[in-house]
Amino acid sequence: MSPYDRKEDEIRRMLESPHPALPPDLALRAAERGRRLLRRRRAVRVAAWGLLVVALAVFCVWAATARPWAVPPVDVAPPLRDW
Numbered sequence: 001m002s003p004y005d006r007k008e009d010e011i012r013r014m015l016e017s018p019h020p021a022l023p024p025d026l027a028l029r030a031a032e033r034g035r036r037l038l039r040r041r042r043a044v045r046v047a048a049w050g051l052l053v054v055a056l057a058v059f060c061v062w063a064a065t066a067r068p069w070a071v072p073p074v075d076v077a078p079p080l081r082d083w
Contacts, residue, residue: 023029
């Protein structure tokens with residue numbers, strides 16, 4: 001008997017046996033869990049967008065006040081003397 005036949009026999013036995021009874025409130029619990037997951041995802045999405053907006057605002061304020069591109073270059077080497 002090949003492994004394929006053994007698996008097929010197991011599946012046939014499972015399908016022919018009586019199905020287990022489901023809890024009567026299973027649909028309600030599943031719906032509530034789905035609502036909780038959606039609320040959590042929505043809260044995470046709103047928090048992420050809020051964090052992005054705050055980071056963008058901080059960057060804009062920093063860029064407007066610090067103006068790193070307008071800083072003159074710093075002299076790295078000492079001036080040459082006695083030539």
